[in-house]
Amino acid sequence: EPDCIEDRRVARGRERRLHNGERLVHAQGVTKSFHGNQVLKGVDVDVHAGEVVVVIGPSGSGKTTLVRTLNHLEPADGGLIEVNGQLLGSKPGPQGRTVALSDKDISLQRRNVGMVFQRFNLFPHKTVLENVTLAPVQLRQMSGAEAEAFGMELLGKVGMSAHAKKYPHQLSGGQQQRVAIARALAMKPSVMLFDEPTSALDPELVQEVLSVIADLAHEGITMVIVTHEMKLARDVADWVVFMEDGVVGQQGPPESVFGANADPRIKRFVQTVS
Ligand code: ADP
DSSP states (O other), X not given: OOOSHHHHHHHHTOOOOOXXXXXXXXXXXXXXXXXXXEEEEEEEEEEETTXXXXXXXXXXXXXXXXXXXXXXXXXXSEEEEEETTEETTEEEOGGGOEEEOOHHHHHHHHTTEEEEOSSOOOOTTSOXXXXXXXXXXXXXXXXXXXHHHHHHHHHHHTTXXXXXXXXXXXXXXXXXXXXXXXXHHTTOOSEEEEESTTTTSOHHHHHHHHHHHHHHHHHXXXXXXXXXXXXXXXXXXXXXXXXXXXXXXXXXXXHHHHSTTOOHHHHXXXXXXX
């Protein structure tokens, strides 16, 4: 196995995206408190088209809260979040103010953002294929036949075609998570968010999910991934965001964040999780 990051990239056949170009996510000064406890203290993050942004950092530093605000699962208290150039959760109003969107509009916005959770959250009484086709059909994005064809294509992508008729309880955690990834892709989102996608898995099942994520990176799917898997950050990230106590402690390409001259705090953190 090649031992330097650049060699690995070449081995994987994917050029690193530079942190520029079309901006799909723009978060600026994002704040969020729970019961007076400020968890996000002004976070700035940009995600460009085709880019893989990996978010690392100690437990409790706000990583999960950050990705949940990017999907409006947790409305931010302050700051600005744009997805696809649209202000998330609000729109421009009179006198330069912003006006909150209705729940319906928020759910429309959310369709642009795929989310993969720590605990797969598949619908237990639906088959694998139904899990994948449900949203596109219900939200009238596709006809039943179209959604099934696309669903089977996505299940093929995550190596789950043979299990299309099974129910979630018949699958391993790694298989369920791969279905959850296919389900999120079914809405053709412009960006995919992963919240610690492998942390609930038995160690022997982690790799199959990481491989699927690496394949998606190859395809140029735009992703934000919260993870403790440093290998994923090293191999797949174009841009690494190190969160620390509710702020971005450092961000940069993996070579600089993990390189010999990395910030001592990041080195210490990487030692604790590796
Ligand atoms: P990380 O993902 O980096 O571990 P989190 O975003 O999960 O960090 O959590 C940051 C802090 O916010 C933690 O102290 C956590 O207890 C708190 N927190 C997160 N979600 C909630 C919530 N829904 N209600 C209250 N506190 C929360």
